[in-house]
Amino acid sequence: MAGDGIGAAVLRKEDRRFLTGAGHYTDDLQRPGQTYAHIVRSPHAHARIKAIRTDAARGARGVLAVLTGAELAAEKIGNIPTGWLIHSKDGSPMVEPPHPALAFDRVRHVGDQVAIVVAETKDQAREAAALVEVDYEELPAVATVGKAIAPGAPLVWDQAKGNTCFDWHVGDRAATEAAFARAHQIVKLDLVNNRIIPNAIEPRAAIGEYERATGDYTLTTTSQNPHLTRLLLAAFSFGAPEHKLRVVAPDVGGGFGSKIHHYAEELLVLWAARKVGRPVKWTAQRSESFMSDAHGRDHLTHAELAVDRDGHFLGLHVEEVVNLGAYLSTLGTVTPTYLHGILYAGPYKTPAIYVEVRAVFTNTVPVDAVRGAGRPEATYVLERLADLAARELGIDRVEIRRRNFIDTFPYQTPVALQYDSGNYFATLDAALDSSRWGSFEARRAEARKRGKLRGIGLSTYVEACGAAPSALAGALGARAGLYESASVRVHPTGSVTVFTGSHSHGQGHETTFAQIVAAQLGIPVENVEIVHGDTAKIPFGMGTYGSRSLVVGGSALARAAEKIVAKGKKIAAHLLEASEGDVVFEGGKFVVAGTDRSKSLGDVAFAAYVPHKYPAGLEPGLEENAFYDPKNFTFPAGCHVCEVEIDPDTGVVRIESFTVVDDVGTVINPMIVDGQIHGGVTHGIGQALLEQCLYDEESGQLLSGSYLSYTMPRASDVPSYEVSTEATPCTHNPLGSKGVGEVGSIGAPPAVIGAIVDALAHLGVRHVDMPATPERVWRAIRSAQAQG
């Protein structure tokens, strides 16, 4: 599409400042009189704190304060809360242990916060932190799910028997058992969804400020959702009144979920700023990020799929144990339940589904949402089962999917969700075509001549975005609403400032959101400015996560712009001496229908602010707010195809091609949509081939605690991608969009593993766990050969 309207690949407005080094990330900011904080962290996975001696640190050069958990407790400062209450099968509420910002009796993971040192310089704070002496009595630790559920395992929390936080379920057990009873065959699979570390390239940082004269606090923080952080600080953790607390998230350098959560350091810098009477800045070193940013995934799964003779899915039963870490992070409990269990229908008509999720505490960093958050885990299980069912029944992998695809909408799944729209055949067909699926066997044969094993894999998925209708979320245990707010301010000369509660951490909202408003008001994109990331400027907001910004935040914008047009019609009708009902808004002009008489948006805005000739009883000004509460989730879907080549001598897997056809509904800016998919796919390939957070089973030490031991995808690990979109619009939001931020990390892992297993299938290999490292693939080949 030409121009800068909906569907145009408008170049990003935010680029110039980032490209010239003029962006303002939290650590770039310097406050007058600023001091520096360093956090003393636990070196042990589990230990009792017997004593903390801070005298030497307090006496060190430049030190202004050394604060510990005892002082925090004495001041009755609250705990870091979790956002979602989950109930177990028996109706009992989850075990919800306290999460103090500084541990005072026990530390429960390596990296747990023990003290904060504030000094004049960064170096002084770091050096003084080394002088804080903590006497620990080490306790036995559990670092893995397997160890946490073993009989007699050490307890992370005394009140959580068997280390269980909750034992949740969804679906219909009886119907599923009945389906299994009449099955032709039952396909069984045990798998691990590997634990990953989010690794936004900007480390977390926070600056706390306190104005003694007014009692006002300001927190500048690396957050995806400044209003949510303010709400949690005010209502639960820190206790500062909401109207005296401003939270600003300036430019944010990536998040991938990890910057949703309310972290202890945000509270600590505010508290310390009040104590020392000066601004306090903390910036994570990368090694701290590894041991304090919430991690993701970490599921142990047993799944069974009941199928009939023709490959129709009759029933699905999934039993999982999931790791929550040592404390409950903001979305830690909803991620493996309502963002996960209810995704098990996928694109398939499986009539009976039953999912059981036991969530356990371990002596590890809290686990929470990471790009995809619960949906990649479900998709991976489902797609691996679909491949295995095809193989065990001797049906083609594509054909078995076609036989089971949902083909009428709306579709009510057996696990709560109702899909409004989709066309899974269209994305599948387009992806098969684009990936040259049909001619693959020739490429396999050619590779075999070179001594290489070539395989192809696919995944077809549905995910749920844009959470969620607030009443539904509340009924399921959410402690907040999930709407979004927007405010559109038309200035007297007709240019526009837009205030949104969504916040960009790389998604390009300054461009996409401007396109939406510009299209609705018929003005150029450059006349629209987007303001976000500051609670002092924006009415309210729930922020950016779960691919919700466009579908919920963008819908709020659309609603606010509609209100502008509605008010503008009243003003224009008066100016044009016509009846309001005769005025239409088209091409940026209010026109008396059927005539050439019109007023521009600028004319109307000017009249609104200089209301000399103005409708009686109408308020001056042209500014409108909207709060949009979604009617349903949105359901992006698609097909990913991956082709790999494996060197059987080394087990090295090379991605030869990766093809994506996603249905993300109406596309506002295809350039940005493609970019989101590229990034998500790479995240998914990272999980499938490279990334693994590892703890030592005995000591609970983090073994993958730096970029030297945690393998991030690099430019040479991935190919260029084939990406396209097919749109079936969302039927229940004003934009028709479905969300795109997470589709890549959801669709990619099963396509990669499917391709690897396909390459090794002739050896008898049935499954390879993620990450499919050269060692793991090499061992799979060798053990298959030994058995064969």
Added chain:
Amino acid sequence: MPTISLRLNGKTVTADVEARTLLVELLRDRLGLTGTHVGCDTSQCGACVVHVDGRSVKSCTMFAVEADGREVTSIEGLARDGELHPMQAAFHENHGLQCGFCTPGMVMSAVDLVRRRPDASEQEIRTWLEGNLCRCTGYHNIVKAVQAAAKSARR
């Protein structure tokens, strides 16, 4: 405390620095040039890449005193007279950045690559950029941007 003098983005800068001060700390904390970023503590991420005497260097692996008497260019010095460097323009035109945090280091690294190898293949570009981590773009559009800038440099 040693006194050093260097040419930074075309201007002479003199500073007293501790022997342990890293070049990136001099740029960010002392001189307020915050376009050069720090994304790790093991010299892996490449967010801090600058040019020293025209060659790309991770400014977290170099002491400030080692820059004495040398020519340093940071991302702030790349655009001339308000006009983006062709590599910056190529990143903009090809959507080679999302959150922007890795971007300064990525751009500085890519400029050095094209200077050395204007005819680099896709694989050579990907191998060169191994020292620069990006979590947002999946590298796809970064590679496209570097190819586009290289093509215009060859003209």
